Amino acid sequence: RVPLIDDALVPVYGQTRVNPEFHKTDDVYHMWTFSKDNPDLQLPEDLADHLRLVPWHPHSSDVVLYNTSKASGVAHVLDKVGLKPENVLFFGDGPNDLEMFDYVGLKIAMGNAVPELKDKADFVTKSVEEDGILYALEELGLVEKELHFPQLDLDNHEGPLATIKTNQGDLKVKLFPEQAPKTVANFIALAKDGYYDGVIFHRIIPDFMVQGGDPTATGMGGESIYGESFEDEFSEELYNLRGALSMANAGPNTNGSQFFIVQNKNFPYSAKELKRGGWPEAIADAYLAGGTPHLDRRHTVFGQLADQASFEVLDKIAAVETGAQDKPLEAVTIETIEVED
Numbered sequence: 001r002v003p004l005i006d007d008a009l010v011p012v013y014g015q016t017r018v019n020p021e022f023h024k025t026d027d028v029y030h031m032w033t034f035s036k037d038n039p040d041l042q043l044p045e046d047l048a049d050h051l052r053l054v055p056w057h058p059h060s061s062d063v064v065l066y067n068t069s070k071a072s073g074v075a076h077v078l079d080k081v082g083l084k085p086e087n088v089l090f091f092g093d094g095p096n097d098l099e100m101f102d103y104v105g106l107k108i109a110m111g112n113a114v115p116e117l118k119d120k121a122d123f124v125t126k127s128v129e130e131d132g133i134l135y136a137l138e139e140l141g142l143v144e145k146e147l148h149f150p151q152l153d154l155d156n157h158e159g160p161l162a163t164i165k166t167n168q169g170d171l172k173v174k175l176f177p178e179q180a181p182k183t184v185a186n187f188i189a190l191a192k193d194g195y196y197d198g199v200i201f202h203r204i205i206p207d208f209m210v211q212g213g214d215p216t217a218t219g220m221g222g223e224s225i226y227g228e229s230f231e232d233e234f235s236e237e238l239y240n241l242r243g244a245l246s247m248a249n250a251g252p253n254t255n256g257s258q259f260f261i262v263q264n265k266n267f268p269y270s271a272k273e274l275k276r277g278g279w280p281e282a283i284a285d286a287y288l289a290g291g292t293p294h295l296d297r298r299h300t301v302f303g304q305l306a307d308q309a310s311f312e313v314l315d316k317i318a319a320v321e322t323g324a325q326d327k328p329l330e331a332v333t334i335e336t337i338e339v340e341d
Contacts, residue, residue: 005034008057012128031063056096070096071103089142091125091133092117108136147237149282150176151244151304160184161306162191165335166201168320169313171261172306173245179235180302182226183247183255187302189225190257191337201332203260203325206318209292211248211260212334219325222257229254238301239283242290243311245303255300263318265290 001018009016022028035041038059043051053061054069074088086105090097093110094117101107101120109121110132118124125136138145150157154174164171177184190196201212202219214222224230231253240246240262248258267290274284274293287293305311320328 002034004036004059008032008034008060033061033063034059054096054099056094062096069099071099074100074103091136092121093128145236147280149237149239149280149286150174150179151238151241151301152282152286154304154306160188161340162187162303163338163340164196165338166313166317167331167333167335168317169309171310171313173261173303173310174306175245175303176235176238176301179238180233180300182230183233183300183302186224186226186230186255186257187259188339188341191339194336195257196334197336199334200328201317201334202327204318204320204322204328204332205326207264207266209260209262209264210314210317210332211258212332213248213258215257217327219258224256229256231255233300233302234297235301236280239279239287240292240295240299240301241283241286241304243305243314244291244301245305246295246299246301249299260299261305261314262290262292262295263314264292265315267291269293 033041033053036059038055038057038061041053041061042048043053043063050066051063052066054064055061074090075085078084078088084105085103088104089106089108090100090104091108091110092098092100093113095114097113097117098120101117106123107121109118109124111125111127111130113121113124123136123140125139126132134143137143150159157174157176159177160175162173162175164173175184175187195215196213199212199215200217201210202214202217203211211219214220216222232247232249232255238244242262242265244262246260246262247255248260249255267288269287271284271288274287275281279287279293279296305314317332320330320332323329
């Protein structure tokens with residue numbers, strides 16, 4: 001095995017069997033060059049009259065006949081089946097895909113594609129390792145998106161765990177960075193910086209939610225790590241179920257540092273009503289245990305209480321006596337928030 005060749009091929013094809021004698025018994029349909037100085041590589045004169053090199057990797061090029069390319073190959077197929085180039089969706093990542101991008105109708109660059117390919121793309125997806133092809137097809141509506149509901153399967157969720165330590169007990173919360181990356185990053189950074197230490201839950205409404213995260217305790221303060229309000233991150237996989245950790249806001253895309261935890265356990269709807277309204281069946285059934293579906297797609301959900309002890313603390317906090325503007329008469333204080341990444 002040659003490390004320089006493995007560097008090019010293994011990320012794409014994995015570890016494959018090497019057979020130096022293959023050409024003696026089988027037809028060869030595809031040839032590559034491999035060279036440390038690949039951009040400067042030139043074919044001998046007698047070959048250069050018939051062949052050309054098309055780079056696809058810093059150390060490798062395709063060897064193709066003049067007047068042929070990936071695009072010409074696809075053109076022959078389209079002619080055979082009676083389709084046009086605008087009917088073609090093409091995924092590419094390397095310089096050898098540039099000719100195809102000039103030919104096809106819908107151009108999708110992989111997340112690890114070279115910059116010049118991304119510049120030509122209609123859509124840039126994730127990398128191969130991140131299932132970029134499936135992601136693009138789902139985002140473009142070409143296949144039905146497969147949804148996972150981490151709130152309903154916390155035991156198998158591997159995201160960060162935040163422990164909100166209060167003077168009433170601990171609230172353990174699983175966080176969902178895949179569905180709400182910017183929101184989770186903001187919460188974790190503020191927590192690790194001690195921003196929430198000593199901050200109270202300034203608004204508590206039983207059978208609804210408990211709200212905190214504002215150092216001014218007025219409901220008007222707090223700021224994000226981004227120095228300004230940041231955008232909502234609504235996910236089809238997260239909902240304001242009982243125990244959901246959501247961002248408080250003053251309207252669309254006004255997230256800062258304030259958050260609330262849904263406490264409502266007296267659900268006023270039927271699962272059938274929610275299903276008719278477009279909620280996924282599994283989520284509609286889960287709402288029977290409580291929650292606030294009217295807040296879905298209005299407030300970013302980014303976490304979920306992780307154990308029964310935390311729900312008991314939540315209900316204890318919701319039961320405290322409150323006064324004007326639903327503020328507790330005796331402070332319910334966040335002592336600190338610890339995060340296990």
